[in-house]
Amino acid sequence: MTxxxxxxxxxxxxxxxxLFVQGLLLMLVAMxxxxxxxxxxxxAVIPLSQAHxxxxxxxxxxLLDALNEGFCSIEADIWLTNNQLLVAHDLADTxxxxxxxxxxxxxxxxxxHQNGGHVYAKGVSCTLLIDVKSAAEPTYASLRxxxxxxxxxxTTFTSTNIVTNALTVxxxxxxxxxxxxxxxxxxxxxxxxxxxxxxxxxxxxxxxxSDNWNQNFKWRxxxxxxxxxxxxxxxxxxxAHDQSRRIRFxxxxxxxxxxxxxxxxxxxxxxxxxxxxxxxxxxxxxx
Numbered sequence: 059m060t061x062x063x064x065x066x067x068x069x070x071x072x073x074x075x076x077l078f079v080q081g082l083l084l085m086l087v088a089m090x091x092x093x094x095x096x097x098x099x100x101x102a103v104i105p106l107s108q109a110h111x112x113x114x115x116x117x118x119x120x121l122l123d124a125l126n127e128g129f130c131s132i133e134a135d136i137w138l139t140n141n142q143l144l145v146a147h148d149l150a151d152t153x154x155x156x157x158x159x160x161x162x163x164x165x166x167x168x169x170x171h172q173n174g175g176h177v178y179a180k181g182v183s184c185t186l187l188i189d190v191k192s193a194a195e196p197t198y199a200s201l202r203x204x205x206x207x208x209x210x211x212x213t214t215f216t217s218t219n220i221v222t223n224a225l226t227v228x229x230x231x232x233x234x235x236x237x238x239x240x241x242x243x244x245x246x247x248x249x250x251x252x253x254x255x256x257x258x259x260x261x262x263x264x265x266x267x268s269d270n271w272n273q274n275f276k277w278r279x280x281x282x283x284x285x286x287x288x289x290x291x292x293x294x295x296x297x298a299h300d301q302s303r304r305i306r307f308x309x310x311x312x313x314x315x316x317x318x319x320x321x322x323x324x325x326x327x328x329x330x331x332x333x334x335x336x337x338x339x340x341x342x343x344x345x
Contacts, residue, residue, distance in 0.1 A: 103128045105178040106340050110187070110306060110327040115145045117333065120161050125169075127337040128178070131185040131327050134162055135231070138197040143204060149191070158201075162186060163208050170211045170224045177224055183213065185226045185266075185327075187249065194232035201229075205245035215244040215262045228266050239263055250303070252294065261302050266327075271310035279311025283319050291323045299324065314339055 103126065110131035111117070111124035124132050136143045137152050144152035145161050166186070170177055177184040190197045205212060205227060213226040229238070230249035238248055250264035252274070275291070277283050283291075298305040304326035310316050312330050317339050320328050330336040 103178060104341065105130050105180055105182045105184075106337060107182060108321065108326065108328050109333075109336055109340060110185075110329045111333060112308070112329045112331050113147060115156075115161060116147070116331075120145075121165055123333055125177070127333045129333065129337070130178075130182055131187060132162070133187040133189060133230075133329075134158060135189045135191050136197065136201070138192040138200050141200065143197070143200060147191075158188070159204060163204070166225055167208055167211050175224055183222050183224060183226055185228060187228050187230055187266075188246070189231040190229060190233065191231055194234040195237055197232065198229065198234035198237060202245065209245060212245045213247075215247050216242060217260060218262060220247075220262050220265065226265075230268060255294075255297050255301065255303075264303065266304045266306060267298050268306040268308060271307040274307075277311070277319075279313050279316040283315075288319065288323070291319070291325075295324045 106128040107130045109124075109127070109129040110133065111129045112133050113135065114120055114124050114132045115134055117123040120134075121132065134145050135147050136145055136158050137149050138144075139149070139152055140154075142154070143158040144154070145156050145158055146152040163186075166177065173179060174181075176182070188201070190201075208225075211224045213223045214221045227246040228249050229246050233248050235248060238244060238246070247262065247266070248264045250259065250267045252267060252269045254264050254267060274294075275287050277287050295305055306327035306329060307320070307325065308329055310320060310329065312332060314335075317328055317330075317336060321340075321343065328336060328340075
């Protein structure tokens with residue numbers, strides 16, 4: 059082989075090797091970029107026990123966006139359609155394949171199994187609030203069959219006891235209250251209303267109280283919260299806590315002023331559509 063030929067073949071081998079390495083690196087980047095990081099441990103994320111992601115499925119990356127911000131409570135609306143539990147706010151927006159299992163339960167279980175039995179590395183239990191939009195009893199019958207398949211990660215409830223696991227499911231919206239109350243073992247509890255604070259219902263049946271802010275308060279997040287409404291809010295929170303129940307308001311002012319008042323009053327779950335904004339606010343309040 060001449061000197062020129064030898065030089066040519068050396069350059070060719072170096073070029074091929076360089077292209078191979080570049081291709082391998084690009085393949086690895088693409089593989090990891092497409093990987094579901096909801097399934098893996100996220101030790102750098104600080105869990106935010108008060109943060110509730112409202113209509114999580116409407117965000118760019120359902121579940122992932124909330125988990126990346128450390129949210130410990132996530133909300134999903136479901137419709138029973140053609141024997142599937144499809145996730146959407148309106149029936150017209152449901153799409154085959156966008157099921158409760160594929161968007162939430164499967165990635166959460168994968169993450170929990172890979173993260174030592176917890177959604178977050180620090181081990182806090184998280185809440186999946188399922189807002190039932192279709193008829194209560196048939197939807198719950200289907201949902202119960204689905205939840206049984208995830209019993210390894212779910213909190214269980216009896217008439218008198220709660221065994222907390224990595225993920226606690228609570229049913230809101232159209233709730234099959236009588237059916238659920240009659241069950242000896244459940245994989246979900248009921249999201250109550252303020253009126254339920256007067257019923258003496260078991261905490262294992264109704265561990266969470268939620269209600270419409272606009273039906274209970276006139277303040278909309280602009281200017282100071284009137285003192286009479288601040289007092290009313292704290293009395294409601296105290297009553298719920300006296301019964302060992304958590305409390306949440308939907309349609310509350312979704313801005314720093316609203317978050318400030320809800321936090322000061324001790325509201326357990328602060329609902330938001332501004333995931334990054336609420337996360338930043340709560341982190342700033344952490345000592």
